[in-house]
Amino acid sequence: MSIPSFVIGIAGGTGAGKTTVARLVTENVGESVTRIPLDNYYEDLSHLDIEEREEVNYDHPSAFEWELLREHLRELLEGRAVDMPQYDFELHNRKDETVRVEPTDVIVLEGILALYDEAVNDMLDLRLYVETDADVRILRRIQRDVIDRGRDLEGVIDQYLSTVKPMHEQFIEPSKKHADLIIPEGANSVAVELLEEKIQAEANGGETRTWERLDAEGDAKDVNDVKGVAGPGGLTDDEN
Ligand SMILES: Nc1ncnc2c1ncn2[C@@H]1O[C@H](COP(=O)(O)OP(=O)(O)O)[C@@H](O)[C@H]1O
Ligand SMILES: O=c1ccn([C@@H]2O[C@H](COP(=O)(O)O)[C@@H](O)[C@H]2O)c(=O)[nH]1
Secondary structure (H helix, E strand, O other), rough: OOOEEEEEEEEEOOOOHHHHHHHHHHHHHHHEEEEEEEHEOOOOOOOOOOHHOOOOOOOOHHOHHHHHHHHHHHHHHOOEEEEEEEOOOOOOOEEEEEEOOOOOOEEEEEEOOOOOOOOHHOOEEEEEEEEEOOOHHHHHHHHHHHOOOOOHHHHHHHHHHHHHHHHHHHHHHHHHHHHEEEEEEOOOOOHHHHHHHHHHHOOOOOOOOOEEEOOOOOOOOOOOOOOOOOOOEEEEEEOO
């Protein structure tokens, strides 16, 4: 068991390539990385029947149980294991079982609103936003939802126009302003290689450097010492 030293958030629209990036940057790191899909923190909707659950807006921040996510991140950061909920996309609900997650050197939180919540953002050492054109994303989503998530084409299109697209514009896209780095086109090989190197270094004990995150005025915010990566304008290295 270890105290996590580097927490990464990967946000972006549906189909942008978040899961792919999270998988690629961590697949060679072995057991020192824990991946936390934000989808596992959708609210428990067991009190609704399936028809009612089909009508829920799953792209609005209120669909997520933020307090549980914050608590789990805090627990992991303090070196304690958590029981992470699991999600069933076909039933639109939490599964009965949970998965025991042990704290590891590196934690990767990945999901449409991974950069939305202020308290969560404060726990992230590196914030990434995966940016892919909307037409590419909807094509990927149609393919995935029909093949893997048991949906029909008409349902996917209706949901996209009624909630997915407007919520993307209202909440997900604006969360990009919290990102340290923006990754174009999902599994962008240059970005993936750079991130993989960084994560491997962190997982292997990494060189400790102290970074300060700047606030909007350019003043250093009061943050804990973290092991960091330089992003555009967002971080300063006070060793320099
Ligand atoms: N750069 C890329 N080029 C081609 N296909 C990609 C790329 N990045 C992701 N994909 C594919 O797009 C689909 C959606 O990617 P995924 O990572 O699941 O997106 P998200 O987690 O953001 O919803 C997957 O089938 C994945 O293989
Ligand atoms: O029950 C559910 C829960 C979520 N969704 C959709 O999933 C995506 C988020 O997952 P990505 O892997 O990032 O695409 C979100 O846009 C929700 O609309 C769902 O359809 N049903």
